Amino acid sequence: MEYVIEMNNITKEFTGIIANDNITLQVKKGEVHALLGENGAGKSTLMSVLFGLYQPEKGEIKINGKSVNINNPNDANALGIGMVHQHFKLVHNFTVLESIVLGRETTKNGFLKKDDARKKVMELSQKYKLMVDPDEYISDITVGMQQRVEILKMLYCDNNILIFDEPTAVLTPQEIDELMKIMKQLVSEGKSIIFITHKLNEIKEVADRCTVLRKGKYIGTIDVESASKEEMSEMMVGRKVSFAVEKQEQNLGEVVFEVKDLTIKSKHTSKNAVSDVSFKVRKGEIVCIAGIDGNGQSELVYGLTGLTHIDCGNVFINGKDITKESIRKRCKDGMAHIPEDRHKDGLVLDYTLKENLVLQTYYLPKYQNHGFIKFNEVREFARKLIDQYDIRSGQDEDSLVRDMSGGNQQKAIVAREIDRNPEIIIAVQPTRGLDVGAIEYIHKQLVAQRDAGKGVLLVSLELDEVMNVSDRILVMYEGEIVGDLDPNQTTVQELGLYMSGSKRSVKNEN
Amino acid sequence: MRTKLSKMLGNSAVASFSSSILAIVVGLIFGLLILLFSNPSQAFQGFGTILLGGLQDGLAGMGNVIYFAVPIIMTGLSVGFAFKTGLFNIGASGQFTVGTFVAIYIGVNWTWLPGYSHWIVALFAAALAGALWGFVPGILKAVANVNEVISSIIMNYIGMYLTNMLIVKTVFDQLKNQTLPVAASAQIPKWGIDKIFPYRSVNGAILIVIFVVFIMYIVINKTTFGFELKACGKNPNASKYAGINAKKNIVLSMVIAGAISGLGGALFYLSGAGKYMQVQDIIAIEGFNGIPVALLGLSNPIGILFAGLFIGYITVGGFNLQSFDFAPQVIDIIIAAIIYFSAFALVFKNLLGRVGKKLAKREDEKDE
Numbered sequence: 001m002e003y004v005i006e007m008n009n010i011t012k013e014f015t016g017i018i019a020n021d022n023i024t025l026q027v028k029k030g031e032v033h034a035l036l037g038e039n040g041a042g043k044s045t046l047m048s049v050l051f052g053l054y055q056p057e058k059g060e061i062k063i064n065g066k067s068v069n070i071n072n073p074n075d076a077n078a079l080g081i082g083m084v085h086q087h088f089k090l091v092h093n094f095t096v097l098e099s100i101v102l103g104r105e106t107t108k109n110g111f112l113k114k115d116d117a118r119k120k121v122m123e124l125s126q127k128y129k130l131m132v133d134p135d136e137y138i139s140d141i142t143v144g145m146q147q148r149v150e151i152l153k154m155l156y157c158d159n160n161i162l163i164f165d166e167p168t169a170v171l172t173p174q175e176i177d178e179l180m181k182i183m184k185q186l187v188s189e190g191k192s193i194i195f196i197t198h199k200l201n202e203i204k205e206v207a208d209r210c211t212v213l214r215k216g217k218y219i220g221t222i223d224v225e226s227a228s229k230e231e232m233s234e235m236m237v238g239r240k241v242s243f244a245v246e247k248q249e250q251n252l253g254e255v256v257f258e259v260k261d262l263t264i265k266s267k268h269t270s271k272n273a274v275s276d277v278s279f280k281v282r283k284g285e286i287v288c289i290a291g292i293d294g295n296g297q298s299e300l301v302y303g304l305t306g307l308t309h310i311d312c313g314n315v316f317i318n319g320k321d322i323t324k325e326s327i328r329k330r331c332k333d334g335m336a337h338i339p340e341d342r343h344k345d346g347l348v349l350d351y352t353l354k355e356n357l358v359l360q361t362y363y364l365p366k367y368q369n370h371g372f373i374k375f376n377e378v379r380e381f382a383r384k385l386i387d388q389y390d391i392r393s394g395q396d397e398d399s400l401v402r403d404m405s406g407g408n409q410q411k412a413i414v415a416r417e418i419d420r421n422p423e424i425i426i427a428v429q430p431t432r433g434l435d436v437g438a439i440e441y442i443h444k445q446l447v448a449q450r451d452a453g454k455g456v457l458l459v460s461l462e463l464d465e466v467m468n469v470s471d472r473i474l475v476m477y478e479g480e481i482v483g484d485l486d487p488n489q490t491t492v493q494e495l496g497l498y499m500s501g502s503k504r505s506v507k508n509e510n
Numbered sequence: 511m512r513t514k515l516s517k518m519l520g521n522s523a524v525a526s527f528s529s530s531i532l533a534i535v536v537g538l539i540f541g542l543l544i545l546l547f548s549n550p551s552q553a554f555q556g557f558g559t560i561l562l563g564g565l566q567d568g569l570a571g572m573g574n575v576i577y578f579a580v581p582i583i584m585t586g587l588s589v590g591f592a593f594k595t596g597l598f599n600i601g602a603s604g605q606f607t608v609g610t611f612v613a614i615y616i617g618v619n620w621t622w623l624p625g626y627s628h629w630i631v632a633l634f635a636a637a638l639a640g641a642l643w644g645f646v647p648g649i650l651k652a653v654a655n656v657n658e659v660i661s662s663i664i665m666n667y668i669g670m671y672l673t674n675m676l677i678v679k680t681v682f683d684q685l686k687n688q689t690l691p692v693a694a695s696a697q698i699p700k701w702g703i704d705k706i707f708p709y710r711s712v713n714g715a716i717l718i719v720i721f722v723v724f725i726m727y728i729v730i731n732k733t734t735f736g737f738e739l740k741a742c743g744k745n746p747n748a749s750k751y752a753g754i755n756a757k758k759n760i761v762l763s764m765v766i767a768g769a770i771s772g773l774g775g776a777l778f779y780l781s782g783a784g785k786y787m788q789v790q791d792i793i794a795i796e797g798f799n800g801i802p803v804a805l806l807g808l809s810n811p812i813g814i815l816f817a818g819l820f821i822g823y824i825t826v827g828g829f830n831l832q833s834f835d836f837a838p839q840v841i842d843i844i845i846a847a848i849i850y851f852s853a854f855a856l857v858f859k860n861l862l863g864r865v866g867k868k869l870a871k872r873e874d875e876k877d878e
Binding site (some may be wrong): 329331347349350 | 744
């Protein structure tokens with residue numbers, strides 16, 4: 001059998017951790033080969049080895065049957081290997097065309113010759129049905145478009161082996177469908193694709209074969225056609241995973257969190273980002289705010305948590321008006337916030353895990369004495385949370401959070417927020433970019449809080465999550481709440497209508 | 511015990527130290543090249559003189575080193591402290607200048623103060639003046655998000671011209687175009703330091719500097735205040751999210767940085783070394799030299815202490831170079847080159863990290 005890529009018995013160690021332990025990956029020509037595994041399973045490390053960013057301790061890499069040495073990304077490029085990173089590496093004030101040719105500029109006497117480049121880009125764009133406008137600026141196009149630019153960039157460099165690193169994490173459902181079509185088109189033209197993901201639906205849809213990694217070890221390679229989703233997730237996690245979220249009988253209490261006529265002006269346009277939003281969350285209830293990204297959810301949460309200024313309206317916790325209170329006061333009043341962007345807002349990446357676990361509570365008498373931090377107490381507390389929430393890292397409480405995997409970073413935030421014993425938990429896309437095991441875990445934690453009589457406000461873009469976890473769904477469209485639905489009496493299709501603004505049941509007073 | 515030791519020697523501390531040393535070595539080699547270029551026949555002799563630094567005159571020379579190190583350690587601490595909060599305090603010069611003036615003003619005029627408290631009052635007032643000069647950029651940054659680099663550069667000029675004006679109006683010695691001598695009671699006590707280092711300018715200032723280093727180390731590493739400052743420096747968004755009052759911390763950080771610089775000015779000029787403020791349109795060089803000291807010391811208070819002593823040592827070596835046939839400008843260039851190469855410590859730290867990884871890899875391959 002002819003393989004384009006053979007990575008045989010790759011072993012890569014970091015201090016304290018074997019990231020890749022004797023892993024074998026063989027990709028056939030013209031196939032979409034999925035690489036499946038939880039966070040920290042070693043997918044990224046393996047791809048970094050292939051891309052020349054790391055050197056393996058053991059093992060060999062063969063490209064088209066020939067043994068090769070890949071010392072840096074340039075070597076990888078020369079061998080026709082290209083990668084679309086999870087976080088795009090584009091220059092925002094460049095046009096699409098400039099971004100694609102960046103690093104491969106055609107020049108004449110030191111001047112740029114864009115005409116040839118434009119011709120080639122347009123040909124590629126036609127051939128692979130990757131429609132882009134070459135003169136738009138990167139900052140003006142959608143995330144889905146930016147991804148197309150990244151793909152075109154790889155094709156422009158004549159890469160035949162394309163690596164997609166969790167490409168769907170940032171896309172809307174429609175954009176995901178588009179991407180799937182593009183990937184099929186690419187392989188039909190003879191390219192080979194390695195598709196890194198942990199979303200089983202996508203693997204089922206687009207991949208031919210699938211290699212599963214778990215905790216740095218090679219578990220197996222399977223034909224996607226013949227394997228069920230349940231089998232794949234079991235291989236990935238190492239145990240049976242329930243996709244349905246188990247919930248106890250609902251036990252509704254009093255209103256714990258109330259928002260009244262909330263309005264926040266948009267920073268970019270004259271419209272309101274959040275317009276006249278009112279809702280209540282009761283004890284023992286998970287209220288989910290659904291909607292397509294960019295319909296005011298982020299602004300709403302920023303307003304509720306005190307991170308931005310509210311133009312109009314009030315917010316109450318247990319009947320107490322907290323509209324004008326500082327973030328620390330809100331924290332004391334029982335508000336917990338699992339932020340949308342854990343790197344930007346949720347964590348100080350260059351602090352250790354234990355320091356991050358006391359980020360909001362370091363000033364409490366428990367952790368300080370006359371302004372001096374009680375390091376022993378902090379360490380003990382961190383160890384307790386690490387145990388209780390199974391937060392894994394290289395050096396336990398002393399690990400830099402920057403060195404931890406995304407799933408464990410998120411677990412650290414969830415642990416910190418829940419442990420404060422809050423009244424209301426505002427969780428914004430808490431499972432974004434996480435694998436099945438971690439998603440299941442975080443859902444369980446949220447449901448446990450609900451069952452313990454807390455209020456949970458969940459903001460999510462994932463329809464599965466919206467339907468499975470919530471007790472009540474509020475749909476947000478263009479800054480307004482347009483629907484108040486019961487997940488048991490609605491369908492995904494109906495939800496989609498609300499989300500796209502084609503339907504509304506909450507009356508509009510304007 | 512063993513684990514503690516290995517932790518202390520754990521990569522980060524050792525890497526920091528060796529990178530600073532490496533930066534110094536590269537700076538010295540560069541200095542040697544300039545020497546060879548300007549006067550090949552005496553280059554190596556001259557280089558030896560620089561390396562011998564303060565030691566050429568034994569303990570007295572070391573006293574001289576300490577005298578020159580005191581102000582730049584203080585400005586280095588000032589810059590380093592602001593770095594921890596993610597602020598670049600390029601205004602150490604202005605803070606240093608106003609601190610100096612206030613100290614001299616009190617030293618000359620407030621002779622009614624009891625002798626034992628005269629110098630203490632002068633030091634406190636100098637710190638206060640420096641704090642005020644740090645407060646302005648701090649509050650502008652916190653309230654209106656004005657870049658602290660720009661506002662503190664402006665404060666440098668305001669400080670310099672204001673000081674010049676006030677000197678002429680209040681404590682001016684017209685014959686010598688400089689400030690009047692301060693009262694003996696305003697000079698910092700010797701505390702026996704002059705017995706160890708027999709040099710007339712040396713005094714207890716270095717003990718005060720060491721005390722400030724100690725306090726700063728404690729504040730940064732052991733207190734909730736330091737925790738907040740570092741969090742704001744490392745990730746302002748997450749600090750806000752965590753309910754830390756970033757604006758308060760920005761202002762406080764600049765105020766403290768300013769106070770340290772102002773105190774530095776007082777410690778330098780109240781030494782009874784025959785050093786006077788002159789009316790000239792030059793921004794105090796000690797403030798700028800604090801930047802490489804902070805960089806060489808990697809913003810660590812203890813690192814800054816030694817970085818300042820090193821640069822004082824090299825400076826004295828430069829003075830001794832005058833006995834050879836080098837143009838005075840060349841001496842300045844060499845010293846400046848060594849100082850500024852030293853500031854590349856961070857670059858070397860990254861470089862060392864990479865080399866270390868490669869070495870480890872090679873060893874692994876050998877083992878197989």
